[in-house]
Amino acid sequence: MFEPTIGLEVHAELRTKTKMFCNSKNDADEKTPNVNICPVCMAHPGVLPVINAEAVKHVLRVGLAMEGELADYSEFDRKNYFYPDIPKAFQITQYEFPLISGGMLDGVEITRIHLEEDTARSSHTTESDHSLVDFNRAGVPLMELVTEPVLHNAKDSVHFARELQLMLRTLGTSYANMEKGEMRVEANISVSKIKGELGTKVEVKNLNSFRAVERAINFEIKRQSELIDAGGTVIQETRGWDESKEVTFSQRIKEEAADYRYFPEPDLPKLKISEIPELSRESLYETLPELPKAKRSRFAEEFNLNTETIEVYVADVALATFFETVVTVLSDTEDIKKKILLASNYIVNNLIALKSLKKEHITEHILPTDFTEIVTLAHKGEISSNGAVDLILLVVEHDGKVNVTELAKEKGLLQQNDEGALMGIIETVISENASAVAELKAGKEQALQFLVGQGMKVSRGSANPAKLKDLIQKQIG
Helix, strand or coil, X not given: CCEEEEEEEEEEECCCCECCCCCCECCCCCCCCCCXXXXXXXXXXXXXXXXXXXXXXXXXXHHHHCCCEECCEECCEEEECCCCCCCXXXXXECCCCCCEECCEECCEEEEEEEXXXXXXXXXXXXXXXXXXXXXXXXXXXXXXXXXXXXXXCHHHHHHHHHHHHHHHHHHCCCCCCHHHCCEEEEXXXXXXXXXXXXXXXEEEEEXXXXXXXXXXXXXXXXXXXXXXXXXXCCCCEEEEEECCCCEEEEEEECCCHHHHCCEECCCCCCEEXXXXXXXXXXXXXXXXXXCHHHHHHHHHHHHCCCHHHHHHHHHCHHHHHHHHHHHHHHCCCCCHHHHHHHHHHHHHHHHHHHHHHCCCCHHHHCCHHHHHHHHHHHHHCCECHHHHHHHHHHHHHCCCCCCHHHHHHHCCCECECCHHHHHHHHHHHHHHCHHHHHXXXXXXXXXXXXXXXXXXXXXXXXXXXXXXXXXXXXXXX
């Protein structure tokens, strides 16, 4: 029986207006190749890089959120290697003096977090024998987070990667969309028959989906285990992931640090963090939002929401803000707890479903006060649950520029609660359904549901079914 050991290296492109060492635009959505470039990121002779202060701040905030040690002294280094996607033939990164050391996320120990520049994007076509390089991404600020080798299965590894993506989005540090390459995972995997002992490490690079992370790790654990069982030896190497075949493949023998010939970047100043007021721990703390762990705990305690619902709010800051605003509006009303759960139900099950109707976030198209009015109407029984869903859609379609109650009246969504009017409906139903009335008197409950249905039909759906049911029971006895 083998014990797998896994450490992750995660790269995330940072949300900055410009690149890491120049003023070229940082735009992951740019479709035209080689337009967001300049002499600096294209490595023209004689140009000098300048550190992007916002990128440094982003990484320090991540480290603070993970309770890591923020460096006082840091510097950048040159990592030398020759690939078409590195225009300088070296990458500016951090080696001996990362911005963050240590820390913890989701119970997983962090080794370090450092800052570097991204590479260009290479594309390969089957129609020709050459490759193309788009330098729009070259020089984009890139955060690299390295975990300790403390993970032991693919499921936990994916869970950590998801938590990291959520943290980055919560902090506003990165969009972290894996399908766009804004977040990439590399897994260092080894297996050993001796518990607590590390085997030979194999690195699987550039996994660009959570599905790929899980399947690549599981495949590699199986491959290494079977290789050792057959009397073979695992070699330290870098492997890629073939998505179509769902197998890893050898790319190159793993380089050691000496192969990259690291040395301090001579064209950039050393960083003395304590000398920069806006990067002090106190200043950075003030910029931190409520973190996922704290929000999960608070939403469970304050609102009594279930785990699935809480995860929706943790993953969507705008939706959580909308919900809490609705709660504030409801706070002065009766049955507040019931209304909160009802409001949350409509938000996570119905409002979210309308996202595709609008380009902006769905909460931009309905006011919390209007949403609260819909919830109150539903709670009072003045509109049905289906009527509330229809009314939410109507308000969103009108971009919130409506009077909710008037709109409900106009569309015939208000339920009939007047006993006098309902008794007229009931008399009609009783006179036209003598057999069902007899069955109800004989104790058949199904007959009551039938009569309520007939009443709804006569009222064209406008009657309050609960009120209708109660009055039928009283009338027939």
